[in-house]
Amino acid sequence: xxxxxxxxxxxxxxxxxxxxxxxxxxxxxxxxxxxxxxxxxxxxxxxxxxxxxxxxxxxxxxxxxxxxxxxxxxxxxxxxxxxxxxxxxxxxxxxxxxxxxxxxxxxxxxxxxxxxxxxxxxxxxxxxxxxxxxxxxxxxxxxxxxxxxxxxxxxxxxxxxxxxxxxxxxxxxxxxxxxxxxxxxxxxxxxxxxxxxxxxxxxxxxxxxxxxxxxxxxxxxxxxxxxxxxxxxxxxxxxxxxxxxxxxxxxxxxxxxxxxxxxxxxxxxxxxxxxxxxxxxxxxxxxxxxxxxxxxxxxxxxxxxxx
Amino acid sequence: xxxxxxxxxxxxxxxxxxxxxxxxxxxxxxxxxxxxxxxxxxxxxxxxxxxxxxxxxxxxxxxxxxxxxxxxxxxxxxxxxxxxxxxxxxxxxxxxxxxxxxxxxxxxxxxxxxxxxxxxxxxxxxxxxxxxxxxxxxxxxxxxxxxxxxxxxxxxxxxxxxxxxxxxxxxxxxxxxxxxxxxxxxxxxxxxxxxxxxxxxxxxxxxxxxxxxxxxxxxxxxxxxxxxxxxxxxxxxxxxxxxxxxxxxxxxxxxxxxxxxxxxxxxxxxxxxxxxxxxxxxxxxxxxxxxxxxxxxxxxxxxxxxxxxxxxxxxxxxxxxxxxxxxxxxxxxxxxxxxxxxxxxxxxxxxxxxxxxxxxxxxxxxxxxxxxxxxxxxxxxxxxxxxxxxxxxxxxxxxxxxxxxxxxxxxxxxxxxxxxxxxxxxxxxxxxxxxxxxxxxxxxxxxxx
Numbered sequence: 229x230x231x232x233x234x235x236x237x238x239x240x241x242x243x244x245x246x247x248x249x250x251x252x253x254x255x256x257x258x259x260x261x262x263x264x265x266x267x268x269x270x271x272x273x274x275x276x277x278x279x280x281x282x283x284x285x286x287x288x289x290x291x292x293x294x295x296x297x298x299x300x301x302x303x304x305x306x307x308x309x310x311x312x313x314x315x316x317x318x319x320x321x322x323x324x325x326x327x328x329x330x331x332x333x334x335x336x337x338x339x340x341x342x343x344x345x346x347x348x349x350x351x352x353x354x355x356x357x358x359x360x361x362x363x364x365x366x367x368x369x370x371x372x373x374x375x376x377x378x379x380x381x382x383x384x385x386x387x388x389x390x391x392x393x394x395x396x397x398x399x400x401x402x403x404x405x406x407x408x409x410x411x412x413x414x415x416x417x418x419x420x421x422x423x424x425x426x427x428x429x430x431x432x433x434x435x436x437x438x439x440x441x442x443x444x445x446x447x448x449x450x451x452x453x454x455x456x457x458x459x460x461x462x463x464x465x466x467x468x469x470x471x472x473x474x475x476x477x478x479x480x481x482x483x484x485x486x487x488x489x490x491x492x493x494x495x496x497x498x499x500x501x502x503x504x505x506x507x508x509x510x511x512x513x514x515x516x517x518x519x520x521x522x523x524x525x526x527x528x529x530x531x532x533x534x535x
Numbered sequence: 536x537x538x539x540x541x542x543x544x545x546x547x548x549x550x551x552x553x554x555x556x557x558x559x560x561x562x563x564x565x566x567x568x569x570x571x572x573x574x575x576x577x578x579x580x581x582x583x584x585x586x587x588x589x590x591x592x593x594x595x596x597x598x599x600x601x602x603x604x605x606x607x608x609x610x611x612x613x614x615x616x617x618x619x620x621x622x623x624x625x626x627x628x629x630x631x632x633x634x635x636x637x638x639x640x641x642x643x644x645x646x647x648x649x650x651x652x653x654x655x656x657x658x659x660x661x662x663x664x665x666x667x668x669x670x671x672x673x674x675x676x677x678x679x680x681x682x683x684x685x686x687x688x689x690x691x692x693x694x695x696x697x698x699x700x701x702x703x704x705x706x707x708x709x710x711x712x713x714x715x716x717x718x719x720x721x722x723x724x725x726x727x728x729x730x731x732x733x734x735x736x737x738x739x740x741x742x743x744x745x746x747x748x749x750x751x752x753x754x755x756x757x758x759x760x761x762x763x764x765x766x767x768x769x770x771x772x773x774x775x776x777x778x779x780x781x782x783x784x785x786x787x788x789x790x791x792x793x794x795x796x797x798x799x800x801x802x803x804x805x806x807x808x809x810x811x812x813x814x815x816x817x818x819x820x821x822x823x824x825x826x827x828x829x830x831x832x833x834x835x836x837x838x839x840x841x842x843x844x845x846x847x848x849x850x851x852x853x854x855x856x857x858x859x860x861x862x863x864x865x866x867x868x869x870x871x872x873x874x875x876x877x878x879x880x881x882x883x884x885x886x887x888x889x890x891x892x893x894x895x896x897x898x899x900x901x902x903x904x905x906x907x908x909x910x911x912x913x914x915x916x917x918x919x920x921x922x923x924x925x926x927x928x929x930x931x932x933x934x935x936x937x938x939x940x941x942x943x944x945x946x947x948x949x950x951x952x953x954x955x956x957x958x959x960x961x962x963x964x965x966x967x968x969x970x971x972x973x974x975x976x977x978x979x980x981x982x983x984x
Contacts, residue, residue, distance in 0.1 A: 349897070362624070
């Protein structure tokens with residue numbers, strides 16, 4: 229019994245002693261940390277995706293509190309709303325950025341882009357692209373092994389087994405940019421996110437000459453420049469045999485889509501403009517058309533203003 | 536019998552064309568010549584569309600010291616200097632020439648007479664080798680004049696001639712040693728003179744007893760040349776493995792080079808090309824290519840002009856077999872699968888292997904069972920399973936620490952893996968990334984000097 233008592237008392241005494249030592253040590257070496265960092269961290273989404281450029285949300289919170297000018301910091305997951313609440317709390321100017329969405333710029337589906345060989349190496353885009361051109365004749369297009377899918381922390385990107393191409397779920401995508409970095413072909417781009425997930429973009433990144441593109445893929449951009457000529461906003465540039473629609477200038481008027489001979493320009497969430505009547509067989513469509521086009525343009529312009 | 540001390544495997548040799556004498560492939564009608572057939576800077580084209588060229592005429596000049604000249608393998612008209620898909624389907628700058636007759640540039644001695652004497656000084660020998668555009672013909676395509684220009688402060692002690700040909704299926708070096716043994720030995724004396732060394736060793740694996748006996752018989756006439764039979768073990772033809780096998784010295788990890796242990800290694804076919812360049816003024820415009828495969832009707836060794844489409848060789852060997860095939864530029868261990876059979880034979884192409892049926896497809900990969908067979912097989916003493924895992928995780932720091940840049944990409948790890956894991960695929964990826972980081976770091980550090 230005595231042994232037990234001594235043991236308990238000794239341990240208690242040691243515990244009290246250690247507590248006293250620790251108390252003074254803690255006071256002496258106390259690190260003053262801004263309590264606002266914790267608060268800001270709670271406001272951030274907590275996804276720790278690295279989309280802001282920091283290793284995790286804690287690092288971002290630390291930077292937000294410590295830096296005077298936070299205009300360069302932005303959490304793509306939380307978006308403007310989150311940044312505004314953080315900025316209000318800290319009393320700093322809120323960084324603003326329009327919402328973005330990852331866009332896969334390749335339309336080379338299994339049907340449009342025939343396979344010329346079979347790859348039996350490690351199923352990784354990085355490995356395949358380091359080795360050779362890929363299973364099709366296009367050296368710029370999607371390889372389809374899903375490196376982008378593997379890095380997505382939000383389950384927002386999937387390979388469609390029918391097309392063999394990745395598809396982005398715009399509602400889930402936070403524009404963290406992980407897939408953009410993972411794609412060895414540089415196909416994925418963060419583009420402006422329109423309401424109702426509408427989009428117009430050139431679904432091709434091939435810089436090959438037209439004839440070479442046509443041989444490898446029926447859906448590729450051949451750099452003909454028809455879209456650039458028809459664009460009323462000067463949003464389309466053709467460089468290195470490839471058209472590019474500037475998301476900042478584009479107003480979703482959809483005129484370019486009708487011009488594209490290969491269908492490389494893709495519309496999402498919108499009906500294409502009615503085509504101009506080629507034969508007099510469609511007299512009814514003719515009077516409607518001029519009315520419809522300005523309306524669409526107006527609607528698009530309104531949406532821009534609403535932004 | 537000597538061999539290298541660590542790792543290695545012994546795949547089935549399958550030297551189907553070992554007993555077939557070298558045949559001359561008829562001149563191709565069209566050739567495409569890549570400007571980058573060697574390690575280092577691409578050559579700069581000296582001809583334009585419409586130009587008439589003669590066989591052996593310089594058509595592209597070395598882009599820097601670490602580069603090589605390229606000569607026209609046929610005479611005719613340049614039809615384009617443009618991007619053309621290579622064997623891997625990637626578009627690279629190439630010169631396309633359409634053949635018209637067979638006219639040669641002046642000053643090239645095309646006779647077969649043996650010229651033994653060479654009184655040229657070392658500098659002149661290296662200059663001739665450089666002018667002829669000779670690169671390592673075993674596959675690494677390292678410019679020969681760079682190898683022979685020993686940097687100040689270092690000294691070559693021994694010249695090693697690589698007649699190992701450890702890669703399964705390939706027999707081009709074997710046939711060269713049998714049919715052009717005398718020329719190779721003269722080439723060795725020329726290289727010894729260029730390097731200022733008194734000793735040369737020709738390393739040959741003992742699965743080629745006829746070549747060993749033939750060269751041993753001839754070597755007696757030449758001072759300082761020794762023919763050394765080696766135990767059959769892949770990848771003995773690797774430069775560092777061959778040095779270890781012959782001299783017992785270990786080349787330190789990169790950036791150290793064989794010259795740091797006093798050795799210079801040169802392939803047997805390259806040695807023949809050196810002989811022709813120095814004694815006959817013949818540029819490197821043709822080479823022997825083994826065209827082989829179990830289902831090919833006639834595997835053979837073909838003396839082929841550079842730039843000949845690979846398909847021409849396959850047709851000469853009986854055409855592509857039915858069913859699934861994998862055409863490999865090189866041997867099955869280190870070669871690269873091709874997707875474009877119109878791509879040309881280049882200076883480093885020692886063979887075309889056609890794998891068919893079950894050989895053409897990889898087995899399905901399982902999981903790593905940590906058996907460490909890859910560790911035992913790695914001739915560089917690395918841990919392939921770990922490197923592969925870290926490369927998957929993109930952990931470049933660990934990869935650099937683990938000496939991934941030492942990897943010679945021989946494929947022993949993947950060959951020995953009982954789970955058929957694509958180890959080398961990822962290691963190669965990691966190696967490329969780490970080498971990129973090292974280069975970027977060097978570039979960032981350079982301007983400060």
